[in-house]
Structure formats: structure tokens, C-alpha cells
Amino acid sequence: VIVVVGTGLAGLVAAVKLAEGGERVVVLAKGVGATHLSPCTIDVLGYAPDRVARPLDAVADLADDHPYAIVGRDAIVSAAAWWRDSMGFAGSLDENLLLPTAVGALKPSALVPGTMAAGAGPDPVCVVGFRALKDFHAALLADNLGRAGIDARSVELDLRPEGRVDANSLAFARAFDDRVFRDAVVRALSPRDGERVAFPAVLGVDGSAWADVQERLGRPVFEVPTLPPSVPGMRVAKALRERLRRAGGRVLLNNVVVGAERAGERVSALRVRVGLREVAYAADWVVLATGGFASGGLELDSRWQPREVALGLPVSGVPADQRFVSEYFAEHPMGRAGVTVGPDLRPEGHENVLVAGATLAGAQPWKEKSGDGISLATGHRAAELILEARGTAAPSPGAPTTSPAETR
Amino acid sequence: MASLETDVLVIGGGATGAGVAWDAALRGFDVILVDRADLAEGTSGRFHGLLHSGGRYVVKDPVAAEECVAENAVLRRIVADCIEDTGGLFVVTPDDDPAYGDDFMEGCRKTALPAEEIGVDAALRMEPRLNPGITRAFTVPDASIDVWKTVWSLARGAQQHGARILTYHRVIDLHVEGDAVTGARLRNERTGEELDVAAGFTLNASGAWAAQIVRMAGIEGVGVIPGKGIMIAMNHRLVNTVINRCTLPADGDILVPIRTVSVIGTTDHQAADPDDIPPTQVEVDAMLDDGERLVPGFREARALRVWAGVRPLFQDEKAGGSEAIDTRDVSRTHAVVDHVARDGIGRLLTMSGGKLTTLRLMAQDLVDAMCRQLGDERPCMTETEIPPGNEDGEHYAIGSRLRAREKTMQDEQLICECELIGRSKLEETMRRRETTILDDIRRSLRLGMGPCQGGFCIYRATGIEHGLDGIDAATASESLRDFLQERWKGMWPILYGDQLRQARLDDWIFQGLLDVEHLP
Numbered sequence: 001v002i003v004v005v006g007t008g009l010a011g012l013v014a015a016v017k018l019a020e021g022g023e024r025v026v027v028l029a030k031g032v033g034a035t036h037l038s039p040c041t042i043d044v045l046g047y048a049p050d051r052v053a054r055p056l057d058a059v060a061d062l063a064d065d066h067p068y069a070i071v072g073r074d075a076i077v078s079a080a081a082w083w084r085d086s087m088g089f090a091g092s093l094d095e096n097l098l099l100p101t102a103v104g105a106l107k108p109s110a111l112v113p114g115t116m117a118a119g120a121g122p123d124p125v126c127v128v129g130f131r132a133l134k135d136f137h138a139a140l141l142a143d144n145l146g147r148a149g150i151d152a153r154s155v156e157l158d159l160r161p162e163g164r165v166d167a168n169s170l171a172f173a174r175a176f177d178d179r180v181f182r183d184a185v186v187r188a189l190s191p192r193d194g195e196r197v198a199f200p201a202v203l204g205v206d207g208s209a210w211a212d213v214q215e216r217l218g219r220p221v222f223e224v225p226t227l228p229p230s231v232p233g234m235r236v237a238k239a240l241r242e243r244l245r246r247a248g249g250r251v252l253l254n255n256v257v258v259g260a261e262r263a264g265e266r267v268s269a270l271r272v273r274v275g276l277r278e279v280a281y282a283a284d285w286v287v288l289a290t291g292g293f294a295s296g297g298l299e300l301d302s303r304w305q306p307r308e309v310a311l312g313l314p315v316s317g318v319p320a321d322q323r324f325v326s327e328y329f330a331e332h333p334m335g336r337a338g339v340t341v342g343p344d345l346r347p348e349g350h351e352n353v354l355v356a357g358a359t360l361a362g363a364q365p366w367k368e369k370s371g372d373g374i375s376l377a378t379g380h381r382a383a384e385l386i387l388e389a390r391g392t393a394a395p396s397p398g399a400p401t402t403s404p405a406e407t408r
Numbered sequence: 409m410a411s412l413e414t415d416v417l418v419i420g421g422g423a424t425g426a427g428v429a430w431d432a433a434l435r436g437f438d439v440i441l442v443d444r445a446d447l448a449e450g451t452s453g454r455f456h457g458l459l460h461s462g463g464r465y466v467v468k469d470p471v472a473a474e475e476c477v478a479e480n481a482v483l484r485r486i487v488a489d490c491i492e493d494t495g496g497l498f499v500v501t502p503d504d505d506p507a508y509g510d511d512f513m514e515g516c517r518k519t520a521l522p523a524e525e526i527g528v529d530a531a532l533r534m535e536p537r538l539n540p541g542i543t544r545a546f547t548v549p550d551a552s553i554d555v556w557k558t559v560w561s562l563a564r565g566a567q568q569h570g571a572r573i574l575t576y577h578r579v580i581d582l583h584v585e586g587d588a589v590t591g592a593r594l595r596n597e598r599t600g601e602e603l604d605v606a607a608g609f610t611l612n613a614s615g616a617w618a619a620q621i622v623r624m625a626g627i628e629g630v631g632v633i634p635g636k637g638i639m640i641a642m643n644h645r646l647v648n649t650v651i652n653r654c655t656l657p658a659d660g661d662i663l664v665p666i667r668t669v670s671v672i673g674t675t676d677h678q679a680a681d682p683d684d685i686p687p688t689q690v691e692v693d694a695m696l697d698d699g700e701r702l703v704p705g706f707r708e709a710r711a712l713r714v715w716a717g718v719r720p721l722f723q724d725e726k727a728g729g730s731e732a733i734d735t736r737d738v739s740r741t742h743a744v745v746d747h748v749a750r751d752g753i754g755r756l757l758t759m760s761g762g763k764l765t766t767l768r769l770m771a772q773d774l775v776d777a778m779c780r781q782l783g784d785e786r787p788c789m790t791e792t793e794i795p796p797g798n799e800d801g802e803h804y805a806i807g808s809r810l811r812a813r814e815k816t817m818q819d820e821q822l823i824c825e826c827e828l829i830g831r832s833k834l835e836e837t838m839r840r841r842e843t844t845i846l847d848d849i850r851r852s853l854r855l856g857m858g859p860c861q862g863g864f865c866i867y868r869a870t871g872i873e874h875g876l877d878g879i880d881a882a883t884a885s886e887s888l889r890d891f892l893q894e895r896w897k898g899m900w901p902i903l904y905g906d907q908l909r910q911a912r913l914d915d916w917i918f919q920g921l922l923d924v925e926h927l928p
Contacts, residue, residue: 034916037913037916038916038920038921039920039921043920046923047926051926101921101922101923102867102921102922103867103870103885103888103922103923103924103927104881104885104927105922105923105924105925105926105927105928106923106926107923107926132821134821134823134831134868134871135864135867135868136871137867137868137870137871137872137874137875139871139874139875140870140871140874140881140884140885143874143880143881144881144885144927144928146881147881147882147928148928164818165818165819165820165821166820166821166822225921227864227867227868227917227921228917292912293908293909293912294909294912294913294915294916296909299905299908299909300903300904300905300908301707301904301905302696302707302708302711302904302905303693303707304904321689322689323900323903324900324901324903325900326686326896326897326900327893328892328893328896329919329925332900365920366915366916366919366920367919367925369919369920369923371916371920
């Protein structure tokens with residue numbers, strides 16, 4: 001059995017790819033992953049450090065220890081093709097799309113959900129906001145687009161989910177699934193000829209309200225991600241977990257990996273805390289995708305010692321002093337900290353452990369706008385590597401082949 | 409060039425300056441108060457929030473202790489709403505000499521400080537997180553005080569008596585005619601415009617910057633020693649009583665519960681430049697160890713922020729001794745510098761030394777000295793007059809904001825979840841203060857001061873600011889970037905544990921989601 005640790009983008013991608021490749025997969029995770037925070041556009045490479053127009057070409061110039069350099073160009077191409085085809089995303093690795101953010105900056109993304117694709121381009125925009133949604137400010141977005149040379153105006157509607165004056169994105173998404181609410185929104189708007197219409201990314205919990213709103217407005221409609229919770233991120237997580245379930249894989253939440261049982265360089269089982277007890281899950285392969293410092297996969301203690309929390313893997317890139325600099329938007333000395341791996345995504349001394357996603361050293365995901373791309377490419381690559389190894393090697397005798405068994 | 413006239417020009421909008429403006433305005437003087445930045449943005453806004461009982465000084469600095477004993481009682485009466493009556497404990501930790509407790513009690517007796525020794529068991533029942541190895545404990549009437557509320561209350565009170573308050577107006581020159589100071593030239597730091605103020609008298613309440621101010625009148629050698637101290641805010645109230653180490657004043661010997669956090673302080677090192685006092689890693693490490701001594705497990709708690717303040721310690725060169733000194737040995741009392749006697753310059757007085765707890769007394773002494781020079785004695789009224797917002801005489805209680813909020817929970821948007829700030833309050837404050845600087849709003853409302861350090865509310869506040877009349881997107885975007893930088897300033901030297909995780913989430917929002925860096 002293959003155990004994937006972590007249920008963010010990297011973990012889910014690896015798990016789905018493995019399960020659809022015929023492997024038995026279980027995903028162990030502390031909680032729902034960072035998908036619920038992330039806009040879940042696949043930003044492959046946006047800045048390096050200048051704005052990148054052609055992400056696949058720009059990847060070639062990254063340092064050798066960057067996760068993209070480690071997996072290589074072909075792996076990125078393969079992962080992107082797999083994602084595009086199976087997830088119904090638009091865009092390509094050949095050219096970044098510039099999509100407006102909720103503050104009105106134009107952010108480079110490679111692959112984007114169909115509901116956001118019309119955000120790219122020079123045509124005029126009408127931005128629709130809601131007074132009750134404090135996590136999306138239409139006028140600020142529109143006026144900053146105007147400063148960037150895109151003709152934009154804004155409309156703020158006072159339509160409230162269930163009459164609430166303070167509702168988050170998920171509450172609005174549920175409201176949009178209600179035909180009556182959608183009718184009220186559409187009636188309140190009169191888009192002009194040639195205009196695109198931007199909404200906060202709340203057009204239905206599963207995104208299905210988007211097509212309906214677009215059809216009835218008769219203009220191209222696109223979503224713009226809001227502050228968390230991220231409805232588009234939830235859609236991605238739901239779609240991947242559904243695929244995993246159909247392929248026979250399972251996700252077990254509230255399962256916190258706290259260590260491993262080892263035989264030489266092999267991890268034979270993971271020690272997992274479930275509630276107040278500790279159990280062991282046998283594993284033939286482990287994909288570690290617990291995230292970086294934001295998700296809790298990596299930690300730094302008050303004596304400035306970093307730690308990889310699940311397996312205690314060595315963390316590189318944390319200087320003894322001056323870990324950050326005083327300028328917020330500068331490059332920070334520990335900005336690339338993480339777990340170092342070889343070309344096969346394995347940390348030194350680990351035969352059957354592969355690391356994917358934000359746990360990896362070598363990238364500055366937010367600064368580069370590369371986080372989702374790295375999670376996709378390395379999660380997908382980890383699965384490919386395991387599938388290749390399993391396809392060529394005969395099953396080792398005595399290796400557990402039953403479903404994950406509680407051994408203690 | 410525009411010009412203004414006034415009886416009294418007060419330079420410095422910290423606690424002292426606000427107190428002076430309030431005092432002078434109550435005595436019927438026409439007052440202008442100026443500050444190069446916002447009110448209480450300097451030393452006053454960068455302290456731990458302790459309203460001293462005086463216990464810290466009873467052994468080493470009894471005059472300062474006596475002043476604290478008296479003024480603690482006065483402030484509790486006149487700015488009641490700004491004060492939380494936490495009470496205080498002096499505890500002898502395993503690293504301290506139990507015999508100092510006897511010196512401490514003797515000092516309290518001599519200075520009339522109402523202290524009482526209680527059993528260690530009783531102290532641990534009061535504060536269960538305290539180091540169980542303490543050997544003695546004493547109760548004192550310490551409290552915590554919200555400095556921004558205090559300063560704004562005094563400033564508003566002064567305004568009600570006709571005072572004019574000019575924030576973001578830097579003094580760029582003092583006007584000297586003959587042997588007297590006759591006013592100052594100001595520069596509006598937002599517009600760059602210059603402005604002359606003709607003043608009958610000038611009161612220099614600029615604290616650690618006092619020497620820089622009087623140098624503009626050709627006065628050299630006023631010995632203000634900037635004494636740097638760092639403080640760390642912890643995410644929770646690790647204690648609900650002010651905890652002092654019962655020992656001679658040392659680093660990291662005070663832990664103050666204030667609003668929703670607790671603040672540990674402080675250090676004391678001479679700084680060369682009061683505007684260049686970044687906390688260092690060595691100082692942070694030492695402070696965390698000091699915290700561990702008071703509250704075991706301190707290092708496992710979540711540290712929000714670190715900052716440094718700069719005390720205006722006074723040691724005059726003309727009174728001898730200019731070599732490097734241990735700033736801890738300089739008295740915490742205050743003194744009025746008489747520039748007629750010292751420098752032959754009239755109509756100018758400087759306040760030196762002092763501390764927040766004695767701000768009212770400092771103001772009284774300064775204005776009294778001015779009255780004497782003017783030959784126009786008017787009685788001080790600040791011991792009894794109540795500045796606005798404190799009329800009901802009730803102390804602040806933790807949870808009062810939540811209680812108020814619960815009444816409007818269904819009717820209003822909550823913009824800052826950490827500090828429970830509703831939308832109407834935010835909009836009203838932005839309009840009233842006529843500022844687009846979100847850090848000004850922070851000092852008024854505590855915007856962005858909670859655990860997420862603005863992760864969610866900064867974007868919301870920017871959008872709301874942009875919705876106000878006349879605020880364009882360029883201005884709002886600049887406010888957003890400036891406030892991000894301002895929040896980062898206090899976070900980066902102390903990012904570890906959960907706060908590092910929080911900071912990375914904030915990066916996710918501001919860089920990964922919004923891409924604020926690349927706004928036009």
C-alpha cells in the first residue's frame with residue numbers, strides 16, 4: 001500500500017494519479033489541506049524575479065535546487081497536460097494569463113479554471129461586488145484595473161445570503177446555488193456591450209452557477225478569488241477527492257503522522273496519532289506532502305531550530321541568524337527553506353519516501369507565484385516515479401498487500 | 409507661508425506633551441500641540457503598558473517611587489477608563505535573593521506604597537502559570553494602562569478647551585529673537601508645506617528627541633540619553649496580574665497583561681540615535697529566557713511582536729559626567745530644564761526624564777515653571793478634572809469590547825475579528841481622524857494588532873477606505889502597502905512557532921492571492 005501524507009494539492013494529485021494507476025492508496029492527514037485557502041489557479045512561474053511571460057521557458061533558468069529543476073521540464077509538461085485534460089482547466093505552459101486579483105493587480109497564472117479564464121485580456125470590465133461580502137472590494141479592484149489601463153467600473157449590490165449583513169464566500173456560493181438569489185443578481189445588472197463581468201469567486205459551491213449567470217447576462221463572466229475560505233479551492237479538493245474515491249483510494253483525516261518504523265533505509269510503517277492513541281500504518285511507499293511552514297509540515301521553534309514534523313527529515317535553508325530582512329517584499333534569507341531531495345524526490349537515506357509540494361526546499365512559492373505549479377508537478381512526478389518503480393520491480397515477498405492495517 | 413499664533417507651543421505629542429497641552433489648556437492658555445507623526449507614536453506608544461505602583465523603584469530610586477505611588481492613585485481617578493485594575497505581584501524567583509524581599513518591604517514602608525507579603529501558595533492560586541519555584545510574593549497596586557486611549561483622551565480634552573493639535577507636523581526650526589524663543593517653523597509631513605507658529609512660550613516635551621529640538625535654538629549639550637528597551641507581546645494573557653521580579657531592576661523583569669495580550673519587558677541600553685533602535689536577536693533570545701523564568705513554558709507560547717522604545721533619560725553635561733554610563737542607574741524622576749539659567753534663552757523650557765506613570769505631575773511641573781517665568785501664576789487643575797471618555801469613573805474590563813459587540817452581532821460586519829472592530833466604527837474613525845494611514849487607525853482602534861497581525865483586516869480596511877469620499881485607488885493601495893510593511897517591522901525579528909505559520913499564511917494572502925507587490 002502507498003501512504004500519502006497530506007491532503008493539500010500535492011498530496012491529492014499524487015494520490016489520484018497513483019490510485020488511477022491501479023495502486024492501493026490511503027491519504028493520512030491532520031485536516032483538510034491548503035486547497036481551502038488557495039485560489040487554486042495553477043501558477044507555474046510568475047516572477048523570476050521579473051514578470052515571466054512564458055513559464056515553461058523560464059523554468060530552464062531556475063537554480064539547480066529548485067523543485068522544477070529537480071523534476072525536470074518533461075515532468076512539468078506531463079503534469080500540466082494531465083491536469084488540464086482531467087480537470088477542465090484553460091491555459092497552457094507556453095504563455096501566462098494575467099488575471100485580476102481582488103485588489104486589482106494582474107497576476108500571472110498558467111492554468112486556470114474555466115470560470116476564471118475570461119479574466120485575461122484587455123476588454124472593459126464591470127466588477128460586481130456585494131456589500132455583505134467584506135472579503136471582496138469591487139471598486140478597489142476596478143479602479144486599480146483602470147490604473148493598469150483596463151477600462152473598468154464597479155457595481156456594489158446589497159443582496160444578502162439569508163438576510164445576513166456579514167457573510168463569507170462560502171455562504172455566497174451557497175446563495176448562488178439558489179435560483180431565486182441568482183435571479184435577483186442578474187436582474188440587478190445591466191452589462192454594456194463589449195464588457196466582461198467579474199464576480200467574486202462564489203458562483204456556486206461547485207461552480208455550476210457560473211454558466212447560468214454568463215448565459216443570462218449574455219456577456220463573458222469570470223470569477224476573481226476572494227480572501228479565504230476559497231470556494232474554487234474547495235471545488236478542486238472536492239473533485240480530486242471524488243476521483244480518488246472512485247479509484248478506490250481513501251482519505252483519513254485527524255490522522256497525524258508523528259514518526260516512522262524503519263528497516264535500514266526503508267520506512268516500513270508510519271506511526272500515526274489518532275485522537276489519544278497511536279497506531280501504525282504499514283507502507284510500501286510514502287509520499288510526504290504535508291506542506292511548508294504555512295501548513296504546519298515544517299516548524300521553527302523559539303531557539304530557531306527547524307523541524308519536519310512527520311518524519312524528522314533534515315530541513316535546510318534556515319540561517320542561524322538574520323532569517324528575514326526588514327523589507328517585507330524583499331527576498332528573505334530563509335525564504336527557500338525546506339527538505340532537500342535528490343532527482344527522484346527522495347531525501348538522502350530514504351529508499352521509499354518521496355517528498356512533494358511546499359515541504360520541498362529551493363522555491364519561494366508566493367514571491368515567484370509558483371506554489372500550485374510546484375505542488376502539481378512534484379505530486380504528479382512522485383506518483384509517476386512510484387508507478388515506474390512498481391511496474392518494473394517484482395513485489396517484494398512479505399510486503400503487506402492488504403488494506404492499511406492497524407498493527408498496534 | 410501660512411502662520412499661526414498661540415500662547416503656548418507644545419512640541420511632542422506623546423504622553424507628556426498631551427498632558428502638558430491638557431494642563432495648559434485647562435489653565436486658560438491658548439495651546440498648539442505639534443508632533444512630527446501621530447500622537448503617541450514615539451516612546452509612549454512603545455512601552456509595556458504598566459501603570460507603576462512604584463514598587464520597581466522603592467529600593468533604588470525612592471523619589472521616583474513616591475511619585476509613582478501618588479500619581480498611580482491620581483491616574484486611576486482621572487483616566488479610569490484607560491486603566492485595567494489588574495493588581496501586581498512582586499515575586500522572588502529561584503534565581504533571586506530572598507533577602508531582597510526585606511529591602512523591598514522596607515522601601516515600600518518608607519515610600520508609603522501599600523504592599524503586602526502573601527504566601528507562595530496564594531500567589532500560585534492567583535496566577536497558576538507562575539514559576540512554582542518562587543520563594544516569596546508581595547502584592548502591589550500595579551495596573552495596566554492603554555496609552556493611546558490616555559493620550560487621545562487628554563488631547564481631546566485639550567481641544568475642548570481650545571487647543572489645536574497638529575499631527576504630522578515636524579519642527580524644522582526654532583525662531584530665536586534676542587535671548588528668547590518666539591516660536592517655530594513646522595513642515596507638514598504629508599503635504600511638504602511649511603508653516604510658522606508664533607508662540608508666547610515654547611514647551612519642549614519631545615522626550616528622547618529633546619536635545620535635537622533645542623539644538624535648533626543653538627542650545628548644545630542638553631544631556632538626554634536615549635535608553636533603549638525592547639518588549640515582546642505574547643498572544644494571550646499568560647497572567648492576569650502584573651508580574652514583577654522582586655530584585656534590583658534587571659532585563660525582562662516585568663510581565664504586563666494588557667487588553668488581549670501580555671507584554672514582557674524590558675531591556676536598558678544606551679542608544680546612539682533614538683530613531684535607530686532595531687531589536688536584535690540576542691535581545692530577543694535573552695527576553696524569552698527571562699520570560700521562562702517568570703512563567704515556565706513561555707517559549708512554547710506564541711509571540712506576536714517585538715518592538716523597542718527609547719526612554720528620555722536625563723543626565724546633563726553641565727551637571728557633570730558625559731562618559732558612557734549604565735542607563736539603568738539614571739534616575740527615573742523628571743526635571744524641568746530652565747534654559748534661562750542654563751543657556752540664557754528665555755520663553756523655552758524642556759521636560760527631561762520621567763515616565764508614563766508620572767505624566768500628569770511632569771505636565772504640572774512644566775506648566776508651573778512656565779507660569780513662574782511669565783509671572784502669571786494660574787493653579788493647576790489636572791488632579792481633579794476628568795478628561796473626556798472617563799466620566800463614569802469605571803475601569804476598563806477585559807471582555808468589554810466583546811460584550812458591546814454581541815449586541816450588534818447580527819446587524820454589522822466584523823472587519824477585524826482579532827480585535828472585534830465593526831465596520832461602522834472603522835468608517836467613523838477613518839472620517840473623524842481624516843487620515844488614510846492605516847497605522848493611525850491602528851492606534852485608535854487596535855486594527856491589525858491581534859494574532860493575524862492584519863492578515864485579513866488589512867485588505868478589508870483598504871477596500872473600505874477606498875469607498876470613502878475622495879480616496880482614490882492609488883492612495884488606498886499605498887496605505888495597504890505601508891501598513892503591510894509596518895506590521896512586518898515588528899514581526900520578522902521574532903518569527904517562530906505559530907506566528908511564523910501565521911506570517912506565511914499572510915504571505916499567501918498578500919503575495920500568492922492578491923499580489924499586492926505588483927499593484928500599479
